Amino acid sequence: MTAAKLVINEIKGYHRFIQLMIALTGVGALAALARFIFGLGVTTNLNDTYPWGLWISFDVVTSVPLAAGAFTIGVVAHVFHIKKLEPLVRPAIITGFLGYSLVCIGLLLDLGQPQRGINVLLYWNVHSPMFEVSMCIMAYTTVLTLEFLHPVAERFGWHLPLRLLRTLEIPFAILAAMISTLHQSTLGTFFLIAVDKLHNLWYNPLLPLQFWLSSIFTGLSIVIFEASLVHKYMGQPDESDLLATLTKIIPWVMGVYIAVKAYALAFLSHGPLFDRPVLLALFLVEMVIGVFVPFCMYLTNRIRTDKKLQLRAASFVLFGLVLNRFNVSMFGMEQAGQQIYVPSVIESLVTMGIISAHILFFVLIAKYFPIFEHHPEATDYTIPDHFRKLEKGSEGLKAAHEA
Amino acid sequence: MSGGHIDFNKTKSFLIDTTKCTGCRGCQVACKQWNQLKAEKTVFFSGEGYQNPPAMSEYTFTRIKFRDYQKHGQNEFAFYKEMCMHCNEPACASVCPVGAFKKTAEGPVVYDEKRCIGCRFCMVACPFGIPKYEWSKAFPLVRKCTGCYSRVKEGLQPACATACPTAITYGNRADMLQEAERRIKSRPDRYFQAIYGKEEAGGTSVLYLTHQPLDELGFKQVTKRPLPSYTWQALRLVPGIFLGVGGTLSAITWFQHRKERIRREEEFKNSRVKPEQKEEDQ
Amino acid sequence: MTNHWIDLKNSDAIFIIGCNPAENHPISFKWIEKAMDDGGKLIVADPRYTRSASKADIYAQLRPGTDIAFLGGMINYALQNNMIHEEYVREYTNAAFIINEKFNFQDGLFCSFDDQEKSYDLKSWAYENDAAGNPKRDMSMKDPRCVYQLLKKHYSRYDADMVCSITGTKKEDFLKVAKTFCATGRADKAGTILYAMGITQSTHGTQNVRAVAMLQMLLGNIGIAGGGVNALRGESNVQGSTDYGLLFNSLPGYLKLPEFANTDFKAYIEKYTPKTKDAKSANWWGNTPKYITSLLKAWYGDNATPENDFCYNYLPKWSSNYSYSKIIERMGKGEVEGLVCMGMNPAMGGPDSNSARGALDKLKWLVTVDLWQTETSIFWKRPGVNPKDIHTEVFMLPAASSVEKEGSISNSGRWAQWRYKAVEPVGESKSDLWIINQFFKRVQALYTKDKGVFPEPITKLAWNYGDGHEPDVHLVAKEINGYFTKDTTIVDKDKTLEFKKGDQVPMFKYLQADGSTTSGCWIYCGSYTKEGNQMARRDASDPTGLGLFPKWSWCWPLNRRIIYNRASVTPDGAPFNPKRPVIAWDALEKKWKGDVPDGPWPPMKDAKEGKYPFIMLAEGHGRLYALDMKDGPFPEHYEPMESPARNQLSKVQNNPLVKIPANISSDLVKFPLIGTTYRMTEHWQTGGMTRSLPWLVELVPDMFVEISESLAKQKGIKKGDKVKVTTERGAIEAVALVTSRLKPFNVDGKSVEQVGMPWHFGYSGLAKGDSANLLTPTVGCANTNIPEFKAFLCNIEKGGTKA
Numbered sequence A: 001m002t003a004a005k006l007v008i009n010e011i012k013g014y015h016r017f018i019q020l021m022i023a024l025t026g027v028g029a030l031a032a033l034a035r036f037i038f039g040l041g042v043t044t045n046l047n048d049t050y051p052w053g054l055w056i057s058f059d060v061v062t063s064v065p066l067a068a069g070a071f072t073i074g075v076v077a078h079v080f081h082i083k084k085l086e087p088l089v090r091p092a093i094i095t096g097f098l099g100y101s102l103v104c105i106g107l108l109l110d111l112g113q114p115q116r117g118i119n120v121l122l123y124w125n126v127h128s129p130m131f132e133v134s135m136c137i138m139a140y141t142t143v144l145t146l147e148f149l150h151p152v153a154e155r156f157g158w159h160l161p162l163r164l165l166r167t168l169e170i171p172f173a174i175l176a177a178m179i180s181t182l183h184q185s186t187l188g189t190f191f192l193i194a195v196d197k198l199h200n201l202w203y204n205p206l207l208p209l210q211f212w213l214s215s216i217f218t219g220l221s222i223v224i225f226e227a228s229l230v231h232k233y234m235g236q237p238d239e240s241d242l243l244a245t246l247t248k249i250i251p252w253v254m255g256v257y258i259a260v261k262a263y264a265l266a267f268l269s270h271g272p273l274f275d276r277p278v279l280l281a282l283f284l285v286e287m288v289i290g291v292f293v294p295f296c297m298y299l300t301n302r303i304r305t306d307k308k309l310q311l312r313a314a315s316f317v318l319f320g321l322v323l324n325r326f327n328v329s330m331f332g333m334e335q336a337g338q339q340i341y342v343p344s345v346i347e348s349l350v351t352m353g354i355i356s357a358h359i360l361f362f363v364l365i366a367k368y369f370p371i372f373e374h375h376p377e378a379t380d381y382t383i384p385d386h387f388r389k390l391e392k393g394s395e396g397l398k399a400a401h402e403a
Numbered sequence B: 001m002s003g004g005h006i007d008f009n010k011t012k013s014f015l016i017d018t019t020k021c022t023g024c025r026g027c028q029v030a031c032k033q034w035n036q037l038k039a040e041k042t043v044f045f046s047g048e049g050y051q052n053p054p055a056m057s058e059y060t061f062t063r064i065k066f067r068d069y070q071k072h073g074q075n076e077f078a079f080y081k082e083m084c085m086h087c088n089e090p091a092c093a094s095v096c097p098v099g100a101f102k103k104t105a106e107g108p109v110v111y112d113e114k115r116c117i118g119c120r121f122c123m124v125a126c127p128f129g130i131p132k133y134e135w136s137k138a139f140p141l142v143r144k145c146t147g148c149y150s151r152v153k154e155g156l157q158p159a160c161a162t163a164c165p166t167a168i169t170y171g172n173r174a175d176m177l178q179e180a181e182r183r184i185k186s187r188p189d190r191y192f193q194a195i196y197g198k199e200e201a202g203g204t205s206v207l208y209l210t211h212q213p214l215d216e217l218g219f220k221q222v223t224k225r226p227l228p229s230y231t232w233q234a235l236r237l238v239p240g241i242f243l244g245v246g247g248t249l250s251a252i253t254w255f256q257h258r259k260e261r262i263r264r265e266e267e268f269k270n271s272r273v274k275p276e277q278k279e280e281d282q
Numbered sequence C: 001m002t003n004h005w006i007d008l009k010n011s012d013a014i015f016i017i018g019c020n021p022a023e024n025h026p027i028s029f030k031w032i033e034k035a036m037d038d039g040g041k042l043i044v045a046d047p048r049y050t051r052s053a054s055k056a057d058i059y060a061q062l063r064p065g066t067d068i069a070f071l072g073g074m075i076n077y078a079l080q081n082n083m084i085h086e087e088y089v090r091e092y093t094n095a096a097f098i099i100n101e102k103f104n105f106q107d108g109l110f111c112s113f114d115d116q117e118k119s120y121d122l123k124s125w126a127y128e129n130d131a132a133g134n135p136k137r138d139m140s141m142k143d144p145r146c147v148y149q150l151l152k153k154h155y156s157r158y159d160a161d162m163v164c165s166i167t168g169t170k171k172e173d174f175l176k177v178a179k180t181f182c183a184t185g186r187a188d189k190a191g192t193i194l195y196a197m198g199i200t201q202s203t204h205g206t207q208n209v210r211a212v213a214m215l216q217m218l219l220g221n222i223g224i225a226g227g228g229v230n231a232l233r234g235e236s237n238v239q240g241s242t243d244y245g246l247l248f249n250s251l252p253g254y255l256k257l258p259e260f261a262n263t264d265f266k267a268y269i270e271k272y273t274p275k276t277k278d279a280k281s282a283n284w285w286g287n288t289p290k291y292i293t294s295l296l297k298a299w300y301g302d303n304a305t306p307e308n309d310f311c312y313n314y315l316p317k318w319s320s321n322y323s324y325s326k327i328i329e330r331m332g333k334g335e336v337e338g339l340v341c342m343g344m345n346p347a348m349g350g351p352d353s354n355s356a357r358g359a360l361d362k363l364k365w366l367v368t369v370d371l372w373q374t375e376t377s378i379f380w381k382r383p384g385v386n387p388k389d390i391h392t393e394v395f396m397l398p399a400a401s402s403v404e405k406e407g408s409i410s411n412s413g414r415w416a417q418w419r420y421k422a423v424e425p426v427g428e429s430k431s432d433l434w435i436i437n438q439f440f441k442r443v444q445a446l447y448t449k450d451k452g453v454f455p456e457p458i459t460k461l462a463w464n465y466g467d468g469h470e471p472d473v474h475l476v477a478k479e480i481n482g483y484f485t486k487d488t489t490i491v492d493k494d495k496t497l498e499f500k501k502g503d504q505v506p507m508f509k510y511l512q513a514d515g516s517t518t519s520g521c522w523i524y525c526g527s528y529t530k531e532g533n534q535m536a537r538r539d540a541s542d543p544t545g546l547g548l549f550p551k552w553s554w555c556w557p558l559n560r561r562i563i564y565n566r567a568s569v570t571p572d573g574a575p576f577n578p579k580r581p582v583i584a585w586d587a588l589e590k591k592w593k594g595d596v597p598d599g600p601w602p603p604m605k606d607a608k609e610g611k612y613p614f615i616m617l618a619e620g621h622g623r624l625y626a627l628d629m630k631d632g633p634f635p636e637h638y639e640p641m642e643s644p645a646r647n648q649l650s651k652v653q654n655n656p657l658v659k660i661p662a663n664i665s666s667d668l669v670k671f672p673l674i675g676t677t678y679r680m681t682e683h684w685q686t687g688g689m690t691r692s693l694p695w696l697v698e699l700v701p702d703m704f705v706e707i708s709e710s711l712a713k714q715k716g717i718k719k720g721d722k723v724k725v726t727t728e729r730g731a732i733e734a735v736a737l738v739t740s741r742l743k744p745f746n747v748d749g750k751s752v753e754q755v756g757m758p759w760h761f762g763y764s765g766l767a768k769g770d771s772a773n774l775l776t777p778t779v780g781c782a783n784t785n786i787p788e789f790k791a792f793l794c795n796i797e798k799g800g801t802k803a
């Protein structure tokens, strides 16, 4: 039996949804191929008026904060040392790792000269937010890769690396937060150059701060979102108690965000705010559904502890974030009277492929690597030659002590 | 970014006096010829008057915009040359991750295509919408007016300025500004009292004089501050924030873990169970 | 041009009427702008609001074909308001001359009109002479029969209301133009008038030009810096072409081509050498014998001897009208066997192109010498014909373009500028000189071998331009300048000059009537001398500061940059405007300073040697009243052949000297609109040169017509719609450009709309489109035959011809 057959057989055994994801990923890959053969002009609806479209707005500007779960939860678990949240770290890292890898792919697709990507390392321009983000993304993807090696090493029983990685866990968490702070906020800095283009509803000098703050509460929300879905659809353990802890942190950040935003709107905008009704509507939707509603929800104890409502609140946040990033990077950049950009089929297929790939790889990694099983308190790292999972939580721990 | 300190008084600049522009489009064709740019396929006219092509593009670095309208019952037939403004502090150069754009000491903002990765940030950043992309190609580059750097370097004037019979004067920025001031002062009836490019985007190497109010001709209203300063005000904080975040988080870590250790030690004192095992647990 | 391009900068008022220099002579604006920077006013009178108009201080809209009314109104305005330059008018023009008693003007006709022949007896307009045979003058200009009084009377009918009712101009605009331009009637002010096809392409085109000249004379604007009557010549070297005898009835240097009856050289000289009894008149054309003899010597060399009248008999004599339209007419009747088109595109350029194209069908053979394939060279596969039905044999010879060959080009300012070859000709293309040389040599060989009825005019030609592959263009230029055919001694005042056989003649003053000199074109004598090729000079010094640049290239006559410059000074020789002196008499040194003066003589006042300034006329005075115009001594307004209005000034509707051809229709029900044709910057002429260049096609890709917003509304036409334009001659399809720059005219109380169209499109080249000349009428100016391209009647409908 050839390896290919093995793979096919394996796939045949997958759930229909996963098979769909494989198909969509495949289509996305083909679409990406088309982009390289026929060029950006033919395959996308990008043009000189819209040099940036769906790929930048979603695959980069939105994906990055959506992948912010890794660093936020890392900080919460390791830096603030809320140990009980550690089980949430690994899935978040996987999401982050996948997210950033796919951001890189998205970026490469979008570049006119992807083969020259390396030039960013050769010719530094410290004045460029893009330079900064590129460096960060490269650095951060490396960190995430190393962090991702954790379950890999565990799976294959590589001890030394594993130990090393464990020792570096905290420094990595801090480094991740440092890097993320920079590029999450710098994605906002991108648009500071668009002084006379980005609408005043979004344009203000505090945009980077807002991007950073929103990435934090989004990062935490995505952890909630993901854990809830994973529990619901993949039969993983119910972590809603742990998530409830997160829901207590989120409203703080959101509160600060709202305050910053209100301040900026009131004092730092430099032009009319209400001159473009459609943009105003988008802004209101983003703020009300995406910020105020979840903010209030998270403030309510009943909602915080309810599995379903946790998920709902998190969904609102995610929706708000996606809309915000699109507002900033696409809708708000549109000038009055300009023709409207709609992504082409190929662009949409690629983005769909990227999303599918994300889900697919996440599921596959979860399937083949110890991701959710990782409750550190329930793993015995003490024995040099082999480690094994201990029986159920702290009971297991005790058993280990006794052994 | 700009290589070293540039004396903007001495950078070569265009003074484009639209009151003297006859819309002959010699500049537009001269540019295509010098840069060997392909003609665009057009149909009828794509704008007011005889305007063509519809927009600047990878094939069109400069274009005469036509305005054809009536004001107080009088005809206005106005022409203005669109081109790269060769900003003193170019946004395109500041955002380019690989520094492919550069403000030269001679004046033109030049582009090193060997560096460009094709991210199009320059296009997003340019307040005048100048850089265009080779959408026709699988591996596109950015295209824009070169300021005819290769000519200017050799002491020639740009192709468009050479071709222009009337409207374009080319020389040191300070001189061009002085000349512009002189003109608007000496004939206030002829000139709208503003020099576009004097302060726009922090000052540019292309200066315009008009008869009609600027907005009537479709000149973009652009901030007077150099654009790079907008991003730089955030970016300059980067090292501080980076270290600040690192430091703060390290401190918190130390503090939180210390709290934990103290708690453990307390526990240990109180429980008096075997100490080695406790340590191993960490 | 009496003046030259750079001189435009010296103007206080630039009046553009009947041309559109911003679009058709872009570089001119460099100098127009300069004048405006120095406070000069720009005035534009045009049926459309053009790119030139957009730069103007004052714009006046006028109906096509009504320039005489407009200019006549200005003449009247200047006279009525005493804005003329009185001293100038009195001393330098024929204003004070008395006209014979027979002369009168009534009901739109001058005296002695022959209704049968459609002609005037020009003698009936003559001056009244005194006993000595000189014209009588009344220096007070009060005599009712003096030109000044006649003029005043004639134009008194052209008051502002009448003018505007004819031209459709807003009265306030007309008055603004008149007031501003007539203000240059002062001695210290200069006004220039620029004109071209809007003035000339009319059944009264020559009279239009005269009206321009008269206004300038009244204002004292001829001969001065910043003044002049300035025709913006068209094709790059059309000035050169006319200088070298382009017109069917002229020889190089504006010498007359003999008529059928002029079989005798002496009689020819007698007839075409004007005479005067006035010692103060230089009467330069009195030198005609020297120039015609030198020309014949240049052409027939040693074969030309005094005994054989210098081969005068070899010259062709013209017996009837050989103008372009007539040739096409004859061709259409099958009377022409073969045609050589050298740099010309008759399938496109002439009026009523359909008939020209049809005429080409009748040819046995056609040779086109061109840079491109043109509509003419592919006339046999034009739309609507079957190539099988056409039996003409077509030869296409590729020509080298101007940058692929060496030679001179004469611009509007009469500057002959030498150009070098920049690149090798593309492919097999050859210079025109090479082609003509080959033509000649082969034809001459055939005549030598086979004889023929009258071979001598060909076999006896002196044709020595070297033996190289390419004829030596310098030898041509030297022959044009002329040389001595034998050792010659010339006594010029106090100097004695010795010349050797073969020496270049330094200037036309030394040309001789005895065969001792040659000159291929006397006005160019001095362009290629012992000192070398004067046309190739590139010294940018400007000692006067007036932009004369005397050492840059060379300018005919005698490198004189502003002609009639003796009129820029008072009779004492002091410049009228000391701030811009073209020439000034230095009484101490007894010589002129500044530009090359119009003749070396001292100022007019000088009792012994002084001369009148208008040296080319026998009477030495500028002609406010013309003696030799076919259609009248004063320009009189007549309507264009196809007109939407009746003549409000008289019962004579059209120029009485122009016969109304068949395909003219004034049916205002069928054709209620005025049609006019013009050029635009982006294309050149019949389009061969530009419609094949992608960069220019990009700018103007389609044939279009311009119409007003009101006409568009009336016809339900929107910008970008396909429309069909029809006239009595044909129909074309185009895209509509609706613009406020075209407006209806208010004529005689009625509103008349106009349809404007460029005439650059055709069926050859990269960008194709219908040709406007399918619409234009074959009817021309009484004096020059130039077709009336600018004013005809048409209709416009939505939907193309194919609709």
Ligand SMILES: Nc1nc2c(c(=O)[nH]1)N[C@H]1C(S)=C(S)[C@@H](COP(=O)(O)OP(=O)(O)OC[C@H]3O[C@@H](n4cnc5c(=O)[nH]c(N)nc54)[C@H](O)[C@@H]3O)O[C@H]1N2
Pocket (backbone or CB within 6 Å): C017, C018, C019, C020, C021, C023, C024, C025, C045, C046, C047, C048, C050, C062, C063, C064, C065, C066, C067, C195, C196, C197, C198, C199, C232, C233, C234, C235, C676, C677, C678, C679, C680, C681, C682, C683, C684, C685, C686, C790, C791
């Ligand atoms: N770009 C370009 N330049 C050219 C040429 C070209 O084809 N393209 N052709 C060259 C040649 S050969 C020539 S002869 C010159 C001609 O140069 P112009 O004479 O400037 O050419 P046109 O555009 O034919 O006519 C000039 C103007 O006359 C106006 N007009 C029409 N009818 C009348 C009228 O009755 N009275 C008055 N006052 N104005 C009227 C028209 O609206 C037009 O704007 O241009 C030369 N320059």
Ligand SMILES: Nc1nc2c(c(=O)[nH]1)N[C@H]1C(S)=C(S)[C@@H](COP(=O)(O)OP(=O)(O)OC[C@H]3O[C@@H](n4cnc5c(=O)[nH]c(N)nc54)[C@H](O)[C@@H]3O)O[C@H]1N2
Pocket (backbone or CB within 6 Å): C197, C201, C234, C235, C342, C343, C344, C345, C346, C348, C349, C350, C351, C369, C370, C371, C372, C374, C399, C400, C401, C402, C432, C677, C678, C679, C684, C685, C686, C687, C688, C689, C759, C772, C773, C776, C789
């Ligand atoms: N309706 C309308 N018709 C008009 C006019 C108008 O205003 N309205 N204007 C009229 C006027 S003013 C003119 S001048 C005529 C022009 O009418 P044409 O002279 O027939 O037209 P062009 O297109 O100038 O033709 C010149 C040809 O010479 C070729 N050529 C260029 N350089 C060279 C060279 O060095 N050697 C040779 N052998 N060929 C060369 C060009 O390719 C071109 O085909 O049209 C007239 N027709």
Ligand code: SF4
Pocket (backbone or CB within 6 Å): B084, B085, B086, B087, B090, B091, B092, B093, B109, B125, B126, B127, B128, B129, B130, B131, B144
């Ligand atoms: S106008 Fe735009 S492209 Fe040109 S230098 Fe300025 S920012 Fe750069």
Ligand code: SF4
Pocket (backbone or CB within 6 Å): B092, B095, B096, B097, B098, B099, B100, B101, B115, B116, B117, B118, B119, B120, B121, B122, B123, B142
């Ligand atoms: S597209 Fe090229 S020039 Fe423009 S910012 Fe990106 S790398 Fe720089």
Ligand code: SF4
Pocket (backbone or CB within 6 Å): B030, B031, B032, B034, B035, B061, B062, B083, B144, B145, B146, B147, B148, B158, B159, B160, B161
């Ligand atoms: S400076 Fe050079 S590249 Fe720029 S518009 Fe002018 S001709 Fe074109």
Ligand code: SF4
Pocket (backbone or CB within 6 Å): B020, B021, B022, B023, B024, B025, B026, B027, B028, B064, B079, B081, B163, B164, B165, B166, B167, B168
């Ligand atoms: S060349 Fe000069 S006058 Fe002509 S369109 Fe260009 S800027 Fe205007």
Ligand code: SF4
Pocket (backbone or CB within 6 Å): C024, C025, C026, C027, C028, C236
């Ligand atoms: S096309 Fe040539 S001749 Fe005509 S204005 Fe331009 S430079 Fe002069």
Ligand SMILES: [Mo]
Pocket (backbone or CB within 6 Å): C233, C234, C235, C238
């Ligand atoms: Mo012409």
